[in-house]
Amino acid sequence: MMITTKGRNALKVMLDLAQHDDGNPVPLADIAERVRESQKYLESTVSQLSQKGLITSTRGKSGGYRLSRPVSDYTVAEIITAAEGSLAPVSCVSGEVTCENACNCLSLPLWKELDEVIMNFLTSKTLADLLR
């Protein structure tokens, strides 16, 4: 599975934030209750979204999270990538791996194309699209 619970949760949180944006920070406890996931588990995912600048956090009492940009500015690709680290369908194209046989591998061009197809699709979809 290319997209795991972590990536799906990230998207759920972003959608929840979009739907409950009243100007005030939204506490994670509220989000967790609505999306029915353990707050503790969501913490790590949300923390990554925050570190990558996709959401803005406010600490302390009456703190929480807010989207940092308009919903139409977020692509699904960047949200999933922020949570999963990569959305490469095959390790060969994830950058981490170097295959000594790459230069004469008959499959590699296929994997690269596949990666592009997926990227193009997920980059074309914004958070706003999902809310419609």
Next chain:
Amino acid sequence: MMITTKGRNALKVMLDLAQHDDGNPVPLADIAERVRESQKYLESTVSQLSQKGLITSTRGKSGGYRLSRPVSDYTVAEIITAAEGSLAPVSCVSGEVTCENACNCLSLPLWKELDEVIMNFLTSKTLADLLR
């Protein structure tokens, strides 16, 4: 990762069989040596390809494996699916899982579309395409 070593190996084996088809069955030991993978590990993958009818096995001395159809008749999608079981990018669309929230999930349509995009691409590529 949606496509793992197993799926990549399946494709490697199919390509190797295509390139060494002289009418006689090709022993797995030969294939393993050429693609530089452990024969024992390849066995399970090759066995799946055989059971799904993608290749034909001949047992006993001077036995081995052969492609059962012309190379242009194999789509990459079916080869990977035979080896991996599924090539769904998200468990939500793999069939195995039933999510009680499916009916009002904002993300599900996206995952279904993504699955389609991937399927369309991998179904459009044949083994013959990779050999060119």
Next chain:
DNA sequence: ATTATTTCCTATCTTTATTATAGGAATTAT
């Protein structure tokens, strides 16, 4: 018939990745 070579089957082990929980430190509005 015997033998060598091969696929086939089943079991198990190791390693890695994912999923999840726990405890508490730091921050800040009230």
Next chain:
DNA sequence: ATAATTCCTATAATAAAGATAGGAAATAAT
């Protein structure tokens, strides 16, 4: 001061992937 919140680190539990081992069954070649 207090209560509510994010933030940080560690670790445990579960599942998936990757790999190995031993031997049974089949069959061509001798």
